Amino acid sequence: MASFTNRALGYLAGILTALLEAGYLVAGGIVLGPAMLWPRTRPAAVRRFLAGVRWLTGLELRRRSRFFGDVFPADRDERKTLPYLAARLTTGLLSGVVVGLLGFGVVLVVLLTRGVIRGSVGIWELLAQVLLGGVLLFLDVQGIIALAALDGRLARRYFGPSERELLKRRIAELSTSRAGIVRAVDRERQRIERDLHDGVQQRLVALAMLLGRARRHRDPVEAGRLLEQAHRASEEVLVELREVAWRAYPSALDNLGLPEALAGVAERAGIPVRIDLDLPARLPRPVETATYFVVSEAVTNAVKHSGATAIAVVIGHGRGRVHARITDDGGGGADPAGSGLSGLGLRVAALDGELFVSSPPGGPTEITVEIPCE
Template identity: 65%
Template sequence: MQGEPGGTASWPRRGVGTLVGCATALLGALHFLVAGAALGPFLLRPRTRAAALRILMAGARRLAGLERLRRSAFFGDRFPGRYQASDRKILRYLAVRAATGLLCAVVIGLLVFGAVLAGLLVHGAVRGTLGRYELLGQVLLGGVLLFLDVQGLYSLAALDARTARECFGPSERELLRRRIDELAASRAAVVEAVDAERRRIERDLHDGVQQRLVALAMLIGRARRGRDPGQSDALLLQAHEESQGVLTELREVAWRVYPSALDGLGLEEALGGVAERCAIPLRTRFEVGAPLPRPVETAAYFVVSESVTNAAKHSSASAISVAVVLDGERLTVRVEDDGTGGADATGGGLTGLRSRVAALDGVLHIHSPLGGPTTVTAELPCA
């Protein structure tokens, strides 16, 4: 998580942290002066530059670690644990810290000096050695200088926090670049998933519905050509049964394209339809107390439908449980079966689900060890 300046620290604690920062800034400045002067000739020579840079960075990383510890201890900042800043970023941070820390020490010194002058002013006013207009002028001048001093401290503290975030965590530019990469990847994955879904629908229509319609046409044709009324009646009865099967399969294909119950009845009723069509006993727990965005409802439905279909076809499961729970602004969909496990997370169906969930900034977890059970969990933001 990216650090947030002073999120949980009290003002006295932050004040101590600022004073400690002045001391660490002095250490950073001394490191640049001493190490830079000693290693400067070696940094200029190509043959010795790498070794000299390693020595310089060894001390710089220790100082950066000290600054990170200071920000965490006195300001309550939290930074990504595994984030590794580049050498250039660390050197730039320490250079900025040395300058701002020393400047902060000067501002604090001026503040202390102003406090001493204010004490002398009060003492003079009590003894009556200061005139009324002189006292008023000194108070106005001191107030302006105090305001500028405090504003300077506030600005330096904000700069310290911002440079720490940029060094010890991803900067805003890095976060934006990552977000762009994630959106590009999710868009490509969604396009691929949609193409795969279209191919599967075409395959279902061609290999299933179309073949059964051809068989139905052949039965009706044989019945029309038949001379035996009994045989024709039997063929028509068989054709009628085949037409019922075609309607059922066509309805299944339509539900896989988009469940119309989502529009009219909502997610809970649509999941009830999945339970009715499932050949395995399915237990559903639905705890959603607020309306859901339509894309979230659609993604949740397909997560349940695809997971239940995979369990019924491949897992040899005897029971399936589905839980849909809304917690704040996050919808959690959990599908678990007691089958043999070993589900391939890279398969076409689960990959399509992962892309569909990722398109909504959600996360899909698949846990399916050999021997089972298989658990598919989707976390979908609803904000």
């Protein structure tokens, strides 16, 4: 969503473009009007006139996109350009009048203040002026708000997608996101199964063999040595089992919160990981979980594949969204379509969030995540 400053600048820019459009329509009518009345020259004159209308319409739509964040289809209906410009011209000129009245009111406030300072304005006259000015200011501000909303509605009515198209698009996004989440969960289950089969299970088999050899051995010294090896192997199995459980879902995330869970990620990384969190309160559980797994996976990938020597994690909250940025000084070349990053993207997309990856050859790699969080 655009900031208040951007919207204010866009509103003022709309007044300037309305003046430009009014000048073009008047000049075009004067210059091309006679040619448009003559049958032989009418087609060429109309084409030239409509070319300017299309350019001005494109300028208006770019203004809406730049300052208000509106998105319009690239293949717009050219037949709608002239009706839109005529309606938009009225809105823009009215906006200019309202803003002009606001400026006139500011001048009157300055004059009234000077009168109060000089003592030429009495108390009753001052109260009457303040009351009248407050009412006019309220009406003026309401007029600005209404005209700004009307300006947006006109652009969306003529060139924006309809509510039905938006609903279809949203249904398609949700269907894609759901299918992607199912694939991501399946991949995660396969990874856990591989960790258990190739790691924990093999170690347990080796532990069982050591215990069997110790039980069958007749030499007490050798049996004691085998039992000591089995004890160390059992400790290693416990460590690896805790690692698998942590990667599946860290209990610290529920018990201690995101800062402690990420501190555990930094401790196990093996390289320096600087974590900077600026969160006002505990995040909702789905947002907190998604943020944790994004950071954990990004740090793990950087340690394994990038050759990084340092990683920086910055997480903050603003404008109703959680922002997370993970940067490493490795060699770059991370593939956003790879199974790890694509799975994270699907996890984030399920919460209507976005994941961006910048990893040019030679580095650095920067992964940015934004998740809505009211």
